[in-house]
Amino acid sequence: MGRNRKVLTGVGKVTDRLSFGVLARTLPREIVDEELIRKQRKEKRLRSLPSYMVVYYVIAMSFYAQTGVVEVLRWVLEGVRNLFGTQIIGIATKGAITVARSRVGAEVLEALYRRLVLPQAVCKTKGAWYDDMLLVAIDGSTLDLQDTRENAEHFGYAEGGRGECAFPKIRFVSLVETGTHVLFGARMGSNATSELTLAQEVICSLKEGMLCLADRLYYSFDFWNKARETGAQLLWRVKNNMILPVQERLSDGSWLTTIYADTKSRRHQRDGVKVRVINYRLKSDGNGEMPGNAQDYLLLTTLLDCEKHPASALAGLYPERWEIEIAYDEFKTHLRGGRVVLRSKTPELVRQEFYGFLLAHFCTRQLMHEAALVNDIEPLRFSFKHTVEIIKRKLPASTEVGFSPSAVSTAS
Numbered sequence: 344m345g346r347n348r349k350v351l352t353g354v355g356k357v358t359d360r361l362s363f364g365v366l367a368r369t370l371p372r373e374i375v376d377e378e379l380i381r382k383q384r385k386e387k388r389l390r391s392l393p394s395y396m397v398v399y400y401v402i403a404m405s406f407y408a409q410t411g412v413v414e415v416l417r418w419v420l421e422g423v424r425n426l427f428g429t430q431i432i433g434i435a436t437k438g439a440i441t442v443a444r445s446r447v448g449a450e451v452l453e454a455l456y457r458r459l460v461l462p463q464a465v466c467k468t469k470g471a472w473y474d475d476m477l478l479v480a481i482d483g484s485t486l487d488l489q490d491t492r493e494n495a496e497h498f499g500y501a502e503g504g505r506g507e508c509a510f511p512k513i514r515f516v517s518l519v520e521t522g523t524h525v526l527f528g529a530r531m532g533s534n535a536t537s538e539l540t541l542a543q544e545v546i547c548s549l550k551e552g553m554l555c556l557a558d559r560l561y562y563s564f565d566f567w568n569k570a571r572e573t574g575a576q577l578l579w580r581v582k583n584n585m586i587l588p589v590q591e592r593l594s595d596g597s598w599l600t601t602i603y604a605d606t607k608s609r610r611h612q613r614d615g616v617k618v619r620v621i622n623y624r625l626k627s628d629g630n631g632e633m634p635g636n637a638q639d640y641l642l643l644t645t646l647l648d649c650e651k652h653p654a655s656a657l658a659g660l661y662p663e664r665w666e667i668e669i670a671y672d673e674f675k676t677h678l679r680g681g682r683v684v685l686r687s688k689t690p691e692l693v694r695q696e697f698y699g700f701l702l703a704h705f706c707t708r709q710l711m712h713e714a715a716l717v718n719d720i721e722p723l724r725f726s727f728k729h730t731v732e733i734i735k736r737k738l739p740a741s742t743e744v745g746f747s748p749s750a751v752s753t754a755s
Contacts, residue, residue, distance in 0.1 A: 364422070364426060365706060365710060366399060366402060366403065366406075366422070366703075366706055367399070367422070367426050367427075369459070369702075369705065369706040369709055369710075370398070370399070370402070370455060370459065370702065370706070372395060372427060374455070374458070374459070375395045375398050375399075375451075375455065376395055378451050378454045378455050378458070379394050379395060379398070379447070379451055381454065382448070382450045382451050382454060384446070384447050384448060384450070384451050386446075391435065391439075392416075392435050392439065392440070392443045394443075394446065394447050394451075396419060396420075396423055397443045397444055397446070397447045398447065398451060398452065398455070399419050399422070399423065400415065400416055400419045400440070400443075400444075401444065401447075401452060401695055401696060401699035402452075402699045402702050402703050402706070403415050403418060403419050403703075404686060404696065404699060405678055405679065405696075405699055405700045405702075405703035405704075406678070406703055408678070408679045408683055408686075409683060412437055412440055412686070413435075413436070413437060413440070416435060416440060441692075444692055444695060445689075445691065445692065447695070448691060448695065449691050449692070449694035449695035449698065452694075452695050452698040452699050452702065453694070453698045455698070455702060456529070456698045456701050456702055456705075459702070459705070460525065460526070460527050460701060460702065460705045461525075461527055462477060462479070462520045462523075462525060462527060462553075463520065463523050463525050463708070463709055463712050464477055464520055464522050464523055464712075465716070467716055467719075468522055468523065468712065468715070468716065468722065469522070469715070469719070469720060469721040469722075470521075470522040470721040470722070470723060471520065471521070471522025471523060471722075472522070473554055473656075473660055474651070474652065475552075476552060476553060476554040476576060477520065477522075477552060477553045477554065478520070478521040478522060478553075478554055478556065478660075478663055479518050479519060479520055479521060479549070479553050479554070479555050479556070479575075480518070480519050480521055480555065480556040480557065480663065480664040480666060480667045481516065481517070481518050481519075481542060481545060481546070481555060481556075481557050481561060481667070482516070482517070482519075482557075482558065482664070482667045482668065482671070483514060483515060483516035483517075483538035483541065483542070484514075484515060484671045484675065485501065485512045485513065485514050485515070485534065486512065486513050486515070486675065486679075486684075486685060486697070487510040487511075487512055487684040487685070488510055488511040488512065488513060488684055488685050488687070488693055489510075489511075489684055489685065489686065489687065489688045490509065490510050490511060490684075491511075491688045491689070493688065493689045493690060494511040494687075494688065494689070494690060494693060495511045497511075497533065497690040498511040498512060498513055498533045498534055498690065498693070499511060499512070499533050499534040499535050500512065500534065501534050510684055511534065512534040513531050513532065513533065513534065513693065513697065514531070514532055514533065514534055514536050514537075514538065514541065515529055515530065515531040515532070515541065515697070516529065516530055516538050516541035516542045516545045517529035517530075517545065517667070517701075518545060518548055518549070518555075519666060519667040519670045521556070521663045521664075521666040521667070522666075522721070522722060522723070523708055523711075523712045523722045523723075524666065524669065524670040524673065524708050524722070524723065524727070525705060525708050525709070525712075526667075526670055526671075526674065526701055526704060526705070527548060528545045528547070528548030528549075529545065529701055530544045530545050531694065531697055538560065538561075539560070539561065539563070539566065542561060542566070543566070543569070546566070546569055546570050546573065547573065549570060549573040549574075549575040550573060550574060550575060551573070551574030551575060552574075552575075553575040553576070554575065554576045554577075554578060554646075554660075555570060555575050555576070555577050555578070555579075556578050556579070556660075556661060556663060556664040557577070557578075557579040557580070557664070558579075558580055558664065559579075559580045559581050559582050561579065562579055562580075562581045562582075562585075562643070564602060564603065564604045564605075564616075565604070567579070567602070567616070567643070568616065571616070571645060576644070576645045576646055577643070577644060577645045578642060578643075578644045578645075578646070578657055578660065578661060579642065579643050579644075580640060580641065580642055580643075580661065581641050581642070581643050582641070583639055583641050585641065586609075587600045587602070587620050587641070587643075588600055593619070593649040593654075594649060594650075595649045595653045595654040595655065596622075596654055597619055597620060597621045597622075597649055597654040598619070598620050599617060599618070599619055599620075599647065600617075600618060600619075600620055601615035601616065601617055601618070602615060602616050602618055602643070603615045603616075617647065618643045618644065618645065618647075619643070619644050619645075619646060619647045619649070620641065620642070620643060621640075621641075621642040621644065621654045621657055621658055622639070622640070622641050622642075623639075623640050623642075623654070623658045624638070624639050624640070625638045625639075625640060640658070640661070642657065642658070642661060644657060666723075670704075673704065673727045673728075674700065674701070674704050677727055677728045678700065678703060678704055678707070679700065685697070685700075707727065707730050708722075708727075710730065711725045711727070711730055
């Protein structure tokens with residue numbers, strides 16, 4: 344879908360400087376410069392569009408996905424001038440912006456994402472925990488790209504019911520902190536790259552003290568063990584026809600069994616892993632079962648103690664996995680704009696823009712989390728769609744980077 348050339352009216356007003364302040368507050372200039380130096384992307388001579396400004400520009404593109412590139416740059420220039428005191432003269436052309444983006448490349452944006460975008464919940468964060476374990480989920484999705492020869496050759500098209508789709512696609516997988524919707528540990532690849540391949544890289548972001556939820560697509564014996572070795576606890580759905588014999592029936596109706604890599608290992612009872620199985624049926628409404636619509640769920644978990652973690656509690660917890668779908672909707676629809684493809688026309692800039700989008704989403708979600716802490720409520724009670732407008736409307740008339748998030752909460 345083409346984007347209308349919207350104009351950012353009132354550039355230079357306090358509200359615009361404030362919204363840039365939120366961006367600069369989450370990504371401090373010194374950290375941006377450190378990553379530019381580390382990746383050897385910091386310019387050696389003064390340019391009209393310095394590398395650090397390009398980083399902020401790429402992220403700003405995500406907030407104004409349907410606005411012309413020059414208008415977005417104008418907004419960034421005003422923010423940089425007011426917050427950092429940088430005197431930049433003139434506005435670069437579209438061609439110059441593309442050259443500047445290519446000079447910075449994708450590695451810097453990805454490095455900033457890996458460094459800064461981490462789980463944000465603290466002990467006071469409501470809705471983020473189960474029995475002192477941080478709730479996270481894993482899933483994947485796709486994004487449409489500009490239909491250029493370079494993108495098509497590198498990323499490829501998806502096959503639909505009527506043939507090849509109109510746009511090339513990237514496929515990505517991420518973890519989400521379900522209580523804050525922070526998307527962390529993300530990896531991207533071509534459309535032909537399977538979610539399971541990307542998930543092998545994502546899973547290393549799991550840590551001890553987390554409880555990871557996953558759909559049945561992700562289960563395999565090897566992948567389960569790799570996730571388990573991170574120290575995280577697991578609660579994954581598996582296919583209903585999986586062989587899981589009852590070895591010990593527990594008081595809550597769940598049972599213990601042993602999973603194996605293959606049939607031969609099961610026959611010889613070799614290299615097995617003990618797990619707990621929870622089987623339940625989800626009713627379609629509050630009036631009783633409707634067999635035509637009821638759905639059976641089969642869950643595996645590393646939480647073996649049925650007294651401490653009853654089956655009913657874990658079954659009720661599993662739907663938290665769907666929070667990642669909502670987070671993806673924020674990322675793909677409310678931030679980017681429905682049916683709007685990414686701007687970039689080359690694979691390197693696509694990768695750069697992808698991590699810029701994730702950083703933009705994080706800036707918003709981090710602020711919402713801070714506002715929730717101030718007001719002692721769940722972060723998910725705030726509207727993601729309106730958070731940026733709330734910031735512009737309610738923050739005090741100051742260009743300081745630091746501010747209290749309490750002003751955001753009053754307009755929720």
